[in-house]
Every structure is written in structure tokens, then in C-alpha cells.
Amino acid sequence: MVLSLARPFLRVAARRPHVLVIAPAPVSDGLLDVRLAAEAALASRGWPAADSPADTDLVLVAGEVGPRLAEVVRAVWATVPAPRVLVRVGAPSELGDALDAAVAELARGGAGPVSGGGPLSGGGPLSGGGPLSASEASLLASSDRNAAFSMITGSPDDGAFLPLDASNDASLAPEATPVMAGLADDDRDGLALDVVHTALGPVLPHWPAGLVVHATLAGDLVTDARAEVLDVPGPRERAGRRRTPRGPDHLRLDALVRVLALAGADRAAARARALRDGHPGPGELTAFGRRIARSRTLAWTLRGIPLTATDHVPVPEPTVEARVRALAAGLGGSLAPPVRPAPHRAAAALVGLELGAARLALAALDPDTALGAGPVAPFKPAGSGHHHHG
Amino acid sequence: MADPATLLPLLLLAPALVLAAGLAAVAGAVTAGDRPTAPVVETLRLLAKQRRRTPADDPLLARIGLAVLPVAAVLALAVVPLGLPRGAPVGLDVGIVWFNAMEVLAWFAVWTAGWGPNAVTALVGGYRMLPLGLAYELPHMLALITPAIAAGSLDPATVAGAQHGLWYAVWMPVAFVLYLVSTAAMAFWGPFAAPLGRDLAGGAAAEHAGLDRLLLRAGRWMLLVAAAAMAVPLFLGGGAPPPITGPDAFGGPAWAWVVVKLLVVLAVLLGLRRVMPVLRMERFVTLAWVVLIPLAVAQALVVTVVVLL
Numbered sequence: 256m257v258l259s260l261a262r263p264f265l266r267v268a269a270r271r272p273h274v275l276v277i278a279p280a281p282v283s284d285g286l287l288d289v290r291l292a293a294e295a296a297l298a299s300r301g302w303p304a305a306d307s308p309a310d311t312d313l314v315l316v317a318g319e320v321g322p323r324l325a326e327v328v329r330a331v332w333a334t335v336p337a338p339r340v341l342v343r344v345g346a347p348s349e350l351g352d353a354l355d356a357a358v359a360e361l362a363r364g365g366a367g368p369v370s371g372g373g374p375l376s377g378g379g380p381l382s383g384g385g386p387l388s389a390s391e392a393s394l395l396a397s398s399d400r401n402a403a404f405s406m407i408t409g410s411p412d413d414g415a416f417l418p419l420d421a422s423n424d425a426s427l428a429p430e431a432t433p434v435m436a437g438l439a440d441d442d443r444d445g446l447a448l449d450v451v452h453t454a455l456g457p458v459l460p461h462w463p464a465g466l467v468v469h470a471t472l473a474g475d476l477v478t479d480a481r482a483e484v485l486d487v488p489g490p491r492e493r494a495g496r497r498r499t500p501r502g503p504d505h506l507r508l509d510a511l512v513r514v515l516a517l518a519g520a521d522r523a524a525a526r527a528r529a530l531r532d533g534h535p536g537p538g539e540l541t542a543f544g545r546r547i548a549r550s551r552t553l554a555w556t557l558r559g560i561p562l563t564a565t566d567h568v569p570v571p572e573p574t575v576e577a578r579v580r581a582l583a584a585g586l587g588g589s590l591a592p593p594v595r596p597a598p599h600r601a602a603a604a605l606v607g608l609e610l611g612a613a614r615l616a617l618a619a620l621d622p623d624t625a626l627g628a629g630p631v632a633p634f635k636p637a638g639s640g641h642h643h644h645g
Numbered sequence: 646m647a648d649p650a651t652l653l654p655l656l657l658l659a660p661a662l663v664l665a666a667g668l669a670a671v672a673g674a675v676t677a678g679d680r681p682t683a684p685v686v687e688t689l690r691l692l693a694k695q696r697r698r699t700p701a702d703d704p705l706l707a708r709i710g711l712a713v714l715p716v717a718a719v720l721a722l723a724v725v726p727l728g729l730p731r732g733a734p735v736g737l738d739v740g741i742v743w744f745n746a747m748e749v750l751a752w753f754a755v756w757t758a759g760w761g762p763n764a765v766t767a768l769v770g771g772y773r774m775l776p777l778g779l780a781y782e783l784p785h786m787l788a789l790i791t792p793a794i795a796a797g798s799l800d801p802a803t804v805a806g807a808q809h810g811l812w813y814a815v816w817m818p819v820a821f822v823l824y825l826v827s828t829a830a831m832a833f834w835g836p837f838a839a840p841l842g843r844d845l846a847g848g849a850a851a852e853h854a855g856l857d858r859l860l861l862r863a864g865r866w867m868l869l870v871a872a873a874a875m876a877v878p879l880f881l882g883g884g885a886p887p888p889i890t891g892p893d894a895f896g897g898p899a900w901a902w903v904v905v906k907l908l909v910v911l912a913v914l915l916g917l918r919r920v921m922p923v924l925r926m927e928r929f930v931t932l933a934w935v936v937l938i939p940l941a942v943a944q945a946l947v948v949t950v951v952v953l954l
Contacts, residue, residue: 261693268690271683301680306847307766309697309854312690336695336854453765460843475769517844519836519923521677556922610769611925614844 262364265338269362272312273305275335277328277458279320280465280484280624285346286318290464292347293317295532296354298525306460308334313357316343321486323630324457324465331458338364450478457485461513463617465624468602469631475610482602482628489627490597503592504540505531507582510593510621511547514579517618520553537587544586547579554580560612562604562620570594570620575612578619595621598628654727654734659719666718666866669911673866676915691859699762699852707761711857714754714864721747722871726802728884728899733802741789741799744875748785748831751868752778755833755840758861759849770848773840776926777830780933781837785827787941791820792879795948801875805883812888814880819944821880823937825913828876830929832869835918839926873910874903881906 274297281287293315297304305311308331316328320343332341340357344350455468465487471479508531515524523546530543547553560575571594572578582593596604601622605613670684698704724740726733737743752774759771793799795817796807804813814821830837841848841861850861877883884899924932 264689264693267686268693271686271690273690306843307851309852309858310847310850312694334697334699336697338693338695451765459846472765472769475772515922519838519843522919525678552921556924556928558928609925609927611773611839611842611844612927615925 265364266362268312268338269358272302272358272361273310274302274313274315275305275308275311275331275458276315276317277320277324277331278317278464279324280463280487280627282487282625282627286464288347289318289344291532292350293344294528296350298528298532300354304460308458309336311335312339312361313354314339314341315354315357316341319345323485327457327485449473459614461516461614461618463598463622463624466598466622467629467631468605468617470605472610477605477608477610477613480602480605480613481631482598482622483631484598484624484626484628487624487627488630490599491627503590504586506592506595506621507544507586510619511579511582513618513621514557514575514582514615515547515553517614518553518556520550523547523550523553540587544583547583557615560608560616562616570596575615575619582619593621595623597626598622598624602628654729654731655723658723658734659715662719662722662867662870663715663863665870665907666863669870669915670863670866672911673915673918676919687862688859691855691862694855694858696857697852697854699764702763702852703761706757707853708857710754710757710761711853711860711864713750714860715867717747717750717754718864718867718871721868722874724801725871725874726805726878726883726903727874728901728903736800736802738798738800740801741793741804741879744801745786745789748868748872749778749782751831751833754861754864755849758853758857759840762852764852766845766847766851767849770840770842770845770851773842773845773848773926774833776930777833777837777840780926780930780937781827781830784823784933784937784941785831787938787945788820788824788827789879791817791941791945791948794945795952797952801878802883805878805885808882808885810888812880812882817880817944817948819940820948821876823941823944824876824880825910825917826937828869828872829914829917831872832865834865834869835914836921836924837929838923839929842923869914870907870911873914874907876910877903877906881910 276290276293278290279286281290314328314332314335320328338361340360342353342357344353451472453470453472455470456462456466457464465484467483467485469481469483470477508527511527512524512531515527526543530540554576557576557579562570562572562574562578570578572581585593601617601620604620605616608616667684671681674683675681721744723735724733724737724743733740755774756771759767792804792813795813796804798804829835833840839848841850845851850858853861882888884902886897886902
């Protein structure tokens, strides 16, 4: 039996699970604490972050999620291949136990959605890995429902765990079918490419927590972008100067982690994360900031991405390169915290950029998702009614 | 070809390349600050992982592309003289052309792997193979052809044999550096990994799980090792010992020298990843057409003129 052959594989594989962290917008310091603690815990265990649901073994929901984000979690979970485990953590203190339990479950096979045939089987209900059906997408709260954290491993038991909404907006899942709608209005390069209406986020690597950018893409060019923060309608006014115990350097490092990781400067990103999660001295911060601000290879690869929105200038720096240099150079100093634009202004700055450049621009802008944005009605092609996935 | 002695290296080629690619992946994990066991754990993880499909996809096309990648790497390596007594596993007098043709299959592989799943990030990852190819392929072809011009042959074994006394890495250093850079780009690896970029949630790999993902990851390492191996006969004198040490200072079998030189080339490539972030395609295309292609043409021109004189 193939499954029995896979058993030892599972135990070995569970030593290094790929983790997909899904976190809500940090409207409270507590939510931010959970996300940061989760990232620090994964780094200290040496577990890589999953690139996409297909790359995921362990879905880690970091914090209390609202109804809209819960839909996304359900849609994403439905597309994670077995063996898989989902854990939800409400507070940083629960993390250690939750991750240990999740790994133990993964080593047992993670109770995937397949009832007959093992994960390696080619002839089971998912023969050749067919699209997961809606019923398989439903979730189960594990037997230890009284534990501090919740863990899900796979079989159907509707609604025991996540708040549900009647409309299943699967279009927010990153793998949802792209909706094509004719040719681009703004055909910059004359290639007559189809327009794709898609939702970027909230489940993307190094993406601001809780943010969705409803984007129109012509090829890989962003021709329209509207922001929505799930479960946080907005835009809200900044309620005075929010006091956080973490200070401006923490904000700078959090933004730098994302930019450096997206730019593929992995070692610098790991260093920035270690500084963010640790208690660095000002000397360490200044030295790191100076190294990043002076890096020629980084500046060269980030060059030429403007940060100017059509209606409003979101940040003082005109380009991603200048923004990153300013963030890095400010480390360890006594400068005011960096300007963080509202999500809808940050999204407006993405229009006209190539998707990769847009990702870097958004990471460098580091919008304050706690300010909220949206909601935005998802694009519906004329006359085709409701699109369902699966 | 019916002679079993000639068939044996051919049969062993695929397992040998898989093994070499695995070792290269271990070295890559160590350079990236990961545990050396990470590639082994990853392989077992992907073998135990369910495969996966997306709505309205084209799995046949995607899986053809994914399967082509390791096959192309083996076929490319087949014409590389590895210092074995009977020469390359397949002695071909236009070996360099064959080698390049097999490498270009990577374009097809990444494009179809990105196209197949019918998803945005995967498709954009596939798109990125086109600017990458437009940027690296011309410098790569010129870097391949320059040693062939100097040696007057498209057979890699003849090119290796023509370098008595002076390795082409010294005689045409620009072509050698361009070959190394374009090799990393051809294997869409390291600084040129934009088609599988993290900003696209894994790009062309974003929607592939299990065995499909393993084929893409392993195929990429195999392609990198095969292309690095070609640098040995083209630029580093093949199985000959370094000429600096004098005629017989370090003897040793030819295959051992090939292995040592291959390790050096791979170490240089792994070092490249440490110093460079992932290049955005618009930046790399600009660099290629403004700097790399003129350099490659100038190098080929210099070599041609010297050969004609």
C-alpha cells in the first residue's frame, strides 16, 4: 500500500513544515503581537514560510479573524493539498503548544480531505489531484476543542470553527479562476492582452495583513487597483497618535523585512527580522541601516519604481529606492516614525506598475491597514452571474 | 551504439545527474543558511504531498512542461565530455548546438508550468520567462560560440582538447563570466529566479504541489549542474590538469579533474546568490542589452580576429 510507504516520509517531512500565516489587520496591539510572535516562532524553529497554498503543510491563523477573512481562510484551506493541518492561535502564549500539536498531527498524516487512498494515491477521489469540491472545503474542529488553540485537520463538519457567511467569496483565494473580460482599455504596449480582474492578497508572502487589492491586470501590468481591508471598513481617521510600545524603528524594520524578502535579499531580510523581533542596541540598528542604505546591488535592483499616486502623494519619498534608503537610514536614530499611507492611497500608487514592481512598492509604502479601507464590490463580468469556484 | 560499453555511461547519466543535483542543492541550502538536510526533507515532503489542480486548468500541458525539465537537463549533459575514457556519453560533432537546444527547452517548461494552472500569479511567472530568455540567451549563445570559434569546432571534446597550455577562461575571460551569469539565468536560479519569484507566491510554481513541484525544483538544479558541467570543457580545459602546475605535477584521472573543476564552477555560482538579490526582469533586460550583449559581441570579435590572423 502506497500510504504505508509514505508514513516514514511524513514523519521526516513534519520536521520542516511549510507554514502559511494568515493574520487579520492589526487593529489592536494584541493582534500585531500574535502575528509577530508567530513569525518569530517560525524563524526560531527554522520552518520556511509557504509561498502559496499549494506549498503549504500548516495553515497558521494568527489572531481572531472576522467573517470576511474567515471566508478567505476557508477558501484557502480548501486548496491546501494533504497532508495538511490548520491551527488558530489567539495569543502569543499559545503558539508553542499549538505548533507542537500541529507537527504531531502532520507526522500522523494530517488527516487530509481524501477518504480512500493515501496522499500518494493516483487513483483516489482526487485522482491526479482534481479540484477540491465545496464539501471537501468544509472544516472540522479537532476533538480537543477545549484546548487554548483550535486545530483542524480535514474531515467535513460545517461551521464548528469559523464564522460563516452565506456568500462564499472564493475570488479572494489566490488561486481563484481569473475573470477575463475583453481587452484592456489602457493598452500601453499594444499587445492586445486580455484584462484579468483579480484580488491580490490577503494570502500572499510578505503582504500587509488583512489587505486585499482588487486589481485589474493587463498581462502583468496593474491598470487599476482598489484597496479593501477585510473586516475593517474605512478609511478611518487616525485616532490621534497611536502609542505603541514598539517605537519607530520597529515600524521601519517591519517594512524592511518585507521589501528585502520580496527583493530576494534573503540574508538581509533574515537579519532585519532578527533585529525586529529581538532587542537590538542602537549601534546594531545604525550599522544595519547603514549597510542597507549603502547596498549598491539592492539600490540597482530597486531602481526606477515611482511611488506617486495619481490623486495624492502618499509618502515623502518619490521612489521605492529612496523610500527604502530613508527607512534604513532612519534606523537607530531619533527621527519621527515613517509616514504610513492609508491603504487606498497605497493601492492608487500601484497603478501603472508591473506586478513585481507593485509588490515592492506596496511593501515599501507599508500601508497602515488598521486604518481600514473598502469594502469593494468584487468585479462581476456583465451577464455571467455569480462565479463559483470548484 | 549497440556496444554495451558505450550504453553504460548513457544509462548512468540520469542517476548521476540527479545525485549531483542533490549534492548541489545541499550546498545551496548551506550557503543560504539552511540545514544541510533541508533538500532531503523537502524531497520526502514533496513525495508524500498530494498533487493538486486548479479550476479550468490544463494539467496535461503543465505536466509535460514539468517533465521536460529534468529530461532536457539529462539530454544536455549527454554531450558534455566528462573525462570518461570514451569521451562524452554521446559524442556529437555539433554538441554545442545540441546542448544549447536542450537548454532552451527550459523556456517551454516554465512557460507551460505557469500557463497550465489557469491562475494569475502562475501565469505572470510564466510571462517572466520571456524577458529572462530575451535577456540571457544572446549573451549565452555568444559565450558558447566564442570558444567554438577559437577551437574551430562545435564538438565540446575538440574544444577541450584545443586548450593545451592556455585555458579559454584566461584567454577569453569575458566570455567565461558571461557564460557563468547566463548559466544561472538559463536555470532561472538564484538572482534570476524571478519566474518563480516569492513576490508572485512562487510564480510558475505557485499552483503546483507534490510531485509536480518536485520536478520543477529538481529539474532546475539538474539544469544548473548540467550547464555548469559544460563550462569545464569549454573554458577550463576539460579533463586536463591545470597548466600552471607543469605538465605532470598533478596527474590523476581526467574525470577527477572534471569533478574538481565542476565543483569550483558551482561554488562560484552559489556565491553569486549570496551577493545578489533577485533581479527584476526590467532591470536585467536593460543590463543584458546595454552591457552584456555588446561585451559578448566584442569578445567574440576579438577572438575571431585573433584566430583569423
